[in-house]
Amino acid sequence: MRTALVTGSAGFIGYHLAARLLAAGWQVVGLDCLSPYYDVTMKERRHAMLAESPGFTPVIGKLEDPGRLMELFARHRPDAVIHLAAQAGVRHSIDAPRDYLEANLIGTFELLEAARAHPPAHLLMASTSSVYGANTEMPFEERQKADTPMSFYAATKKAGEAMGHSYAHLYALPITMFRFFTVYGPWGRPDMALFKFTKAMLADEPIEVYNHGRMSRDFTYIDDLVTGITGLIEAVPGDAPVGSQDSLSPVAPFRVVNIGASQPTPLMDYIAALEEALGQPAQKILKEMQAGDVPATWADTSLLTALTGYRAEVDVRTGVARFVDWYRAYYGA
Structure with a gap:
C-alpha cells in the first residue's frame, strides 16, 4: 500500500485530492496549519471527513516550521508528495506579502530539503496560471516565458518553480509542477468569486463585477483538477520528452504541466450559470479592474492529455449547479 503526503490537506483542493487518493487505496498523511485566512471551521470539517478513513493521518502544523517536514518524511517515507499548501489569493x-514569503518560499524550501534527504518516487508541486502574468498569447502553453508576474502571489509561485528545478537538477529529484486555472466546486474557498457571488445573491445583495465584466477564465471544476493531479502521479519525469510540446527540462527530471478545462468562459456567462442555478438575477455593480488581476486565462492542456489521457468532463453550467446544491446544503440556504 503506497503512502502519499498531501500538504494543505484541509484546503479546498487538498481535501478533494486526499479523498480521491484514500478511495483509491492510498495511505494519506495530510499536513495543514489550519490558517485563519478563511473560516477555520470549514477546514476542520474537511479534515474530520477525511479522518473517517483509517488510511488518513492528519498532522497540524506549518510548512515553514524548521524540521517539521523533515520529521514527516523520515517517519512516513512517502512514495508520492503532492505539495498544495500555500498562502493563496492575489x-x-x-x-500581506510576508505571509506569502513565509508559506510559499520558506515553506517550499523546507519541503525541498526534506525531499532531498528522503526522496519520494515523485514530488508534485502546485503552481498557478497566475505565473503567466502579462502574457497575451492564448492559450497559455507551458513553454511560454512566464517572467511578468502581476502580483506577489504569482511571483512566489514562479519562484517555487525555479527552486524546484534547481533541486531536480542538483539532486535528481523527479519533480512535476502543475499550474491550476481558476478551480471551483463544492467545499470551495469563501474568498473566491463563485462563493462570494452566491452568498450575496442569496442575501439579495449586489455583486461586484470587475473590469465591467470584460473578463474570461478557464474555469476548472474540482473533480477534473483532481483527475489531472492523480494522473500525473504516475507520469514521473524521466529522460525522454513526450512529443514536441513537452516542457521536460533538458538538464533535470522536471516538467511544468497545465491543468485546466482548456475552455475559456466569459465572466458574464459564469454569472449567468449562477443566476440559472439560483433561479434569480444578480444585481451587478460594474467596477474597474483590480490591481494584480488579468483580463483572461486559457490553458493549453495538450501536454497533460499526452501524459495522462486527461479530458475535462464537467462544463460550467453543471459545475456551478453542483456548487449551488452543496452551498444550500452546507449553509441551509
Missing part, C-alpha cells in the same frame, strides 16, 4: 498578497 488580492491578499498586496496587503
